[in-house]
Amino acid sequence: MPSFVILEKCDGCKALDKTACQYICPNDLLVLNKETEKAYNRDPSMCWECYNCVKICPTQAVEVRGYADFVPLGPAVTPLRSTDRIIWTVKFRNGTLKRFNFPIRTTEEGKAVPDGGWSTGTEDLKSPVLFTEPDSAGLPEIPTLK
Amino acid sequence: MANFETKEVSTDLLIVGGGMAATGAAVEAAYWAEKNGLKVTLVDKAALDRSGAVAMGLSAINQYVGLRDGENTLKDYVDYVRNDLMGITREDLVASIARHVDSSVHLFEKWGLPIWKDEDGKYVHEGRWQLMINGESYKVILAEAAKNALGMDNIYERVFITEPLMDGDKCVGAVGFSVRDNIFYVFKAKAVVVAMGGAVHVFKPRSSGEGLGRAWYPPWNSGSSAYFTIKSGCEMTCQEVRFIPVRFKDAYGPVGAWFLLFKSRATTGTDENYMLTRRDELENWLPYGKVKPVPANLRNWLMMLEVMEGKGPIYMRTEEAIANIADKFKDDPKAFKKKMKELESEAWEDFLDMTISQAILWAGMNVAPEESKSEIAAAEPYFIGSHSGASGAWVSGPEDLQTGETRDEYFWGYAHMATVPGIFCAGDASGASSHKFSSGSHAEGRICAKAAIAYIVDNPGEPNVDPAVVEDLKATILKPLDLFEQHKDYSSDPDIHPEYIVPKMFMFRLQKIMDEYAGGVSSQFKTSKPLLERGMHLLTFLKEDSEKLAARDLHELMRCWENIHRMWQAEAHIRTILFREETRWPGYYFRADTPKMSKDWEVFANCIWHKDTGEWEMLKRPIYHIHDKL
Numbered sequence: 040m041p042s043f044v045i046l047e048k049c050d051g052c053k054a055l056d057k058t059a060c061q062y063i064c065p066n067d068l069l070v071l072n073k074e075t076e077k078a079y080n081r082d083p084s085m086c087w088e089c090y091n092c093v094k095i096c097p098t099q100a101v102e103v104r105g106y107a108d109f110v111p112l113g114p115a116v117t118p119l120r121s122t123d124r125i126i127w128t129v130k131f132r133n134g135t136l137k138r139f140n141f142p143i144r145t146t147e148e149g150k151a152v153p154d155g156g157w158s159t160g161t162e163d164l165k166s167p168v169l170f171t172e173p174d175s176a177g178l179p180e181i182p183t184l185k
Numbered sequence: 186m187a188n189f190e191t192k193e194v195s196t197d198l199l200i201v202g203g204g205m206a207a208t209g210a211a212v213e214a215a216y217w218a219e220k221n222g223l224k225v226t227l228v229d230k231a232a233l234d235r236s237g238a239v240a241m242g243l244s245a246i247n248q249y250v251g252l253r254d255g256e257n258t259l260k261d262y263v264d265y266v267r268n269d270l271m272g273i274t275r276e277d278l279v280a281s282i283a284r285h286v287d288s289s290v291h292l293f294e295k296w297g298l299p300i301w302k303d304e305d306g307k308y309v310h311e312g313r314w315q316l317m318i319n320g321e322s323y324k325v326i327l328a329e330a331a332k333n334a335l336g337m338d339n340i341y342e343r344v345f346i347t348e349p350l351m352d353g354d355k356c357v358g359a360v361g362f363s364v365r366d367n368i369f370y371v372f373k374a375k376a377v378v379v380a381m382g383g384a385v386h387v388f389k390p391r392s393s394g395e396g397l398g399r400a401w402y403p404p405w406n407s408g409s410s411a412y413f414t415i416k417s418g419c420e421m422t423c424q425e426v427r428f429i430p431v432r433f434k435d436a437y438g439p440v441g442a443w444f445l446l447f448k449s450r451a452t453t454g455t456d457e458n459y460m461l462t463r464r465d466e467l468e469n470w471l472p473y474g475k476v477k478p479v480p481a482n483l484r485n486w487l488m489m490l491e492v493m494e495g496k497g498p499i500y501m502r503t504e505e506a507i508a509n510i511a512d513k514f515k516d517d518p519k520a521f522k523k524k525m526k527e528l529e530s531e532a533w534e535d536f537l538d539m540t541i542s543q544a545i546l547w548a549g550m551n552v553a554p555e556e557s558k559s560e561i562a563a564a565e566p567y568f569i570g571s572h573s574g575a576s577g578a579w580v581s582g583p584e585d586l587q588t589g590e591t592r593d594e595y596f597w598g599y600a601h602m603a604t605v606p607g608i609f610c611a612g613d614a615s616g617a618s619s620h621k622f623s624s625g626s627h628a629e630g631r632i633c634a635k636a637a638i639a640y641i642v643d644n645p646g647e648p649n650v651d652p653a654v655v656e657d658l659k660a661t662i663l664k665p666l667d668l669f670e671q672h673k674d675y676s677s678d679p680d681i682h683p684e685y686i687v688p689k690m691f692m693f694r695l696q697k698i699m700d701e702y703a704g705g706v707s708s709q710f711k712t713s714k715p716l717l718e719r720g721m722h723l724l725t726f727l728k729e730d731s732e733k734l735a736a737r738d739l740h741e742l743m744r745c746w747e748n749i750h751r752m753w754q755a756e757a758h759i760r761t762i763l764f765r766e767e768t769r770w771p772g773y774y775f776r777a778d779t780p781k782m783s784k785d786w787e788v789f790a791n792c793i794w795h796k797d798t799g800e801w802e803m804l805k806r807p808i809y810h811i812h813d814k815l
């Protein structure tokens with residue numbers, strides 16, 4: 040059962056108009072059971088273990104149990120993602136623990152400016168020079184056949 | 186018919202897909218559209234933040250040419266790609282992407298993607314063309330730039346694009362349905378950028394239970410680009426050039442860092458380094474057998490020869506690679522400890538950024554890479570024209586990269602436009618221009634978007650679509666829901682019914698055909714004319730049965746259409762392997778009846794599905810070089 044929802048922890052994203060895990064799953068797997076108000080993975084065998092549902096759940100209710108058809112029981116890989124870093128805890132079957140901490144972005148969330156501060160060197164729609172070029176390429180001009 | 190509201194959206198440029206290529210297209214299109222008073226709309230089947238092959242993140246940018254610092258030239262890149270693809274490459278397209286890719290990478294950095302830098306402020310390379318990144322949020326960051334450029338009002342998420350919308354021979358949009366509400370969408374546009382990725386689960390995966398979804402390629406890309414372009418009548422190219430990655434076995438964790446950064450070897454169960462002991466085999470694939478680096482498919486092939494002789498398991502010698510590194514530090518234990526800590530973190534980040542399953546598998550098997558080697562294996566075949574495969578639509582190159590010789594064959598007006606007017610293809614959707622990866626796909630999306638805006642300015646006429654055609658499309662697309670409703674009360678098990686087939690079983694049948702007849706894992710990637718003809722025969726029944734797909738809800742309706750898209754990708758593949766009477770990429774597939782590479786086949790094998798007759802036409806296109814003019 041790749042991703043699964045811990046029933047006790049899931050509150051059905053009560054405060055939001057749509058559940059976070061259902062919003063994010065690229066494969067449309069997580070759904071809310073309207074009766075129990077708990078989410079579940081409707082087809083674990085189509086799960087990529089991409090962890091997007093795990094990372095987004097506000098109550099840490101989603102976990103991943105490695106594919107049982109080739110992963111021995113026991114390991115746990117758990118992320119904690121903030122706006123600029125991610126911390127991973129990797130627990131081995133034999134209990135060994137490892138922790139890793141990586142940056143995930145260098146700018147403030149939401150602030151990606153499309154032109155990156157560069158200007159566009161041409162107004163000509165037929166030229167191969169693209170938006171922000173040649174500035175953003177760091178070149179005096181876009182190369183072509185000699 | 187199921188009760189669905191029809192929503193019509195009129196726009197100028199429609200971008201279908203929301204991955205690397207589409208987010209590049211969005212940023213570029215927004216700029217030129219504003220200047221020309223045009224509207225741009227993007228449609229993705231998932232949430233833009235986490236859709237496509239980069240949904241989980243990546244740990245490397247695989248295409249960076251380094252033109253700014255004179256690290257490489259365009260010619261270097263073209264030579265590399267042509268050699269890796271055994272000569273079958275559109276050099277004008279590869280050069281077109283390579284001259285813009287660095288600019289995409291520089292934009293990523295400005296947008297907030299952490300790219301590793303050395304003490305001198307230079308990018309840290311994994312290999313000659315690859316940059317190391319902290320890429321957990323790679324897709325989130327690119328999506329953000331796309332959203333900021335287009336505005337959320339112009340982005341439709343959770344809409345599955347099913348079919349192209351045609352005005353005679355021109356493409357004027359697309360239709361699809363929401364996977365959240367009962368809405369049938371009709372997007373009318375003057376041009377369309379197709380960027381819906383490649384295809385997986387066309388072939389049977391190695392894993393069969395819970396692990397079915399753990400293909401190397403993400404299960405949500407199901408051949409929609411190929412379907413869209415084939416069905417609209419586009420000429421397709423390299424439909425035989427599937428990709429088989431060799432990765433850590435079962436969880437498919439990346440091996441790039443181990444081979445390139447840590448200089449690890451791979452050996453057989455009896456410690457043989459097959460890249461050395463099987464070196465003579467490379468002579469059979471000249472001139473490509475002698476190029477450096479050895480083409481990906483030939484590296485695969487040497488390993489497959491071992492496996493076919495029963496000489497597995499094949500191991501990545503992580504313990505040896507780390508010991509070699511340690512050896513360099515034998516006089517400085519403190520520096521060694523520091524280096525090891527660094528390497529450990531790099532090795533795990535490589536998994537955690539893009540294949541978390543591999544981290545779970547290593548933790549589950551208590552793998553300490555400094556102590557024990559790890560198994561690697563060839564995965565099942567995938568269609569990913571942006572990576573080391575080449576399948577996709579046949580598109581025009583840019584005018585300024587043509588020579589007198591190429592101009593007649595490779596150029597018809599707008600950069601990266603398919604042979605059907607109004608369709609532009611990027612990333613996995615365009616063919617014969619491999620090795621674009623995440624960054625090059627983004628760059629190609631940008632090229633397409635600018636060219637598409639130019640096309641719209643030149644061809645401002647409003648789309649003309651017969652409402653009856655739209656109604657027909659709607660009925661066809663919703664039919665699986667009707668079929669289920671009509672029959673569901675008959676059987677004790679809604680999955681088992683004589684009148685219909687559910688999408689998952691349909692997918693299993695397709696996978697079985699492809700696996701056994703078109704050279705999947707269980708046939709050791711081998712096939713032949715009689716096998717392919719038999720496969721085609723069985724596929725014909727499947728095509729008939731595709732009319733009997735049934736869906737109980739919107740999610741299953743999407744699954745039905747995903748599998749129809751896969752089926753068309755499969756047919757184009759079988760027909761093209763049959764057409765090319767040679768073996769050119771032995772480590773991708775081996776045609777046992779034509780086991781050698783032939784000079785006569787140093788051409789592109791293309792195909793067109795003619796929508797008026799339903800017939801496939803197979804054709805050869807010549808290979809011309811531009812590399813000595815770059």
Ligand SMILES: Cc1cc2nc3c(=O)[nH]c(=O)nc-3n(C[C@H](O)[C@H](O)[C@H](O)COP(=O)(O)OP(=O)(O)OC[C@H]3O[C@@H](n4cnc5c(N)ncnc54)[C@H](O)[C@@H]3O)c2cc1C
Nearest residue numbers: 202203204205206230237238247346381382612613622623
């Ligand atoms: C496992 C793996 C590892 C990789 N590692 C690297 C790496 O380290 N470095 C690197 O540079 N590249 C890497 N790549 C390659 C890179 O991911 C691809 O080259 C790139 O994503 C291709 O871009 P694309 O836009 O064509 O497709 P994608 O990015 O896959 O985007 C496809 C989009 O289409 C949407 N879509 C699909 N079907 C439909 C439909 N019917 N209707 C609407 N929308 C649809 C999807 O939701 C998605 O938004 C890797 C790829 C894989 C699979």
Ligand code: SF4
Nearest residue numbers: 049051052058060096
């Ligand atoms: S995101 Fe978490 S809390 Fe919200 S519905 Fe999903 S599992 Fe439950």
Ligand code: SF4
Nearest residue numbers: 064086087089090092
């Ligand atoms: S791990 Fe990924 S594919 Fe699996 S349910 Fe979560 S979001 Fe979906």
